[in-house]
Amino acid sequence: LGWKFYDGDDYHPPENRKKMAEGIPLNDEDRIPWLCALHDILRREDSSRQDTVLACSALKKMYRHILASGASAIESNQPEQPEGNTALKILFVHLDGPNDIIAARLGKRRGHFMPPQLLKSQFDTLEPPSAPENFITVSLEKSLPEIVLEIEHAIFQGEK
Numbered sequence: 001l002g003w004k005f006y007d008g009d010d011y012h013p014p015e016n017r018k019k020m021a022e023g024i025p026l027n028d029e030d031r032i033p034w035l036c037a038l039h040d041i042l043r044r045e046d047s048s049r050q051d052t053v054l055a056c057s058a059l060k061k062m063y064r065h066i067l068a069s070g071a072s073a074i075e076s077n078q079p080e081q082p083e084g085n086t087a088l089k090i091l092f093v094h095l096d097g098p099n100d101i102i103a104a105r106l107g108k109r110r111g112h113f114m115p116p117q118l119l120k121s122q123f124d125t126l127e128p129p130s131a132p133e134n135f136i137t138v139s140l141e142k143s144l145p146e147i148v149l150e151i152e153h154a155i156f157q158g159e160k
Helices: 014-021 028-047 061-069 099-108 116-125 144-158
Strands: 004-007 052-055 092-096 135-139
Touching: 004 028, 014 028, 028 052, 028 061, 092 144, 099 116, 135 144
Parallel strands: 004 052, 092 135
Antiparallel strands: none
């Protein structure tokens, strides 16, 4: 696509990385500053008209709202920011699949600070996207090329 790519894990503060490496799940207080920082990256890229892909675990509806609207989303359920600054237009891609497939993929990951035993806490926290959120759900049981094609199709359909 020629878009900029950001991996949200690269922006976790050291405290979050340490906590996860010790097998301790993150809570809202750990995640909110991280999500606000990711929103700032998306806002900056949007301001310079740069299309962007961000990979991150936006597990809760509130987290996705923060990615789109920034810190103002914490106090408000409104999709608009103060001073007339509108929410970013984001297509959320919910990669969905059976726990065993995800666990097997996590088990193959090397050198990452999040151990596979935290997967259960991620599923416990997960609030799958729902209307009126702008999202698609893609099955992880498909091949990687099929997943990419499905996401590309949704992106280009949304631009019309």
